[in-house]
Amino acid sequence: MGEQLEDSTPETIGYIVTVQSQYLGRVQEVTEMLESAGMQVERVLGTLGQIIGRAEEAKRPTLAGVEGVQSVDPARQVRIPPPDSQVQ
Numbered sequence: 478m479g480e481q482l483e484d485s486t487p488e489t490i491g492y493i494v495t496v497q498s499q500y501l502g503r504v505q506e507v508t509e510m511l512e513s514a515g516m517q518v519e520r521v522l523g524t525l526g527q528i529i530g531r532a533e534e535a536k537r538p539t540l541a542g543v544e545g546v547q548s549v550d551p552a553r554q555v556r557i558p559p560p561d562s563q564v565q
Contacts, residue, residue, distance in 0.1 A: 489517065489531040491552030492540065496526040500545035504528070507545040514539045 494516070496507050504523045511528060512518055518530040529552065532540060541549045 487533045487535075490534050490537075491529070491531050492516070492537070493550050493552050494528040494530070494540065495547040495550070496528065497545050497547045498526070501526050503545060507543065510543045510545070511540060514543055516540055 494507075494511060496504055500507055501523075504521060504526065508518055508521055508528055511530070514532075515536040516528075516530045516532040518528060520529040521527075522529070526547075537549055540546065
């Protein structure tokens, strides 16, 4: 009968954005510019100068071009096995 529409929402990637040292006092301003550039901000670590969030992979160059941004790096998860597990 009707066609099912495929979910065309682009997949997002977790990023850690590092703010340039001279912009540490303006982290909120940089955060707002990143949001305007398409980043969904999840956490702001102002004292560390890092902004954590998600965005489409295609937006990474745009995020990197935001004033005050030092770098845009993919977030990575590291999992450590419990202490009682066998070492592999």
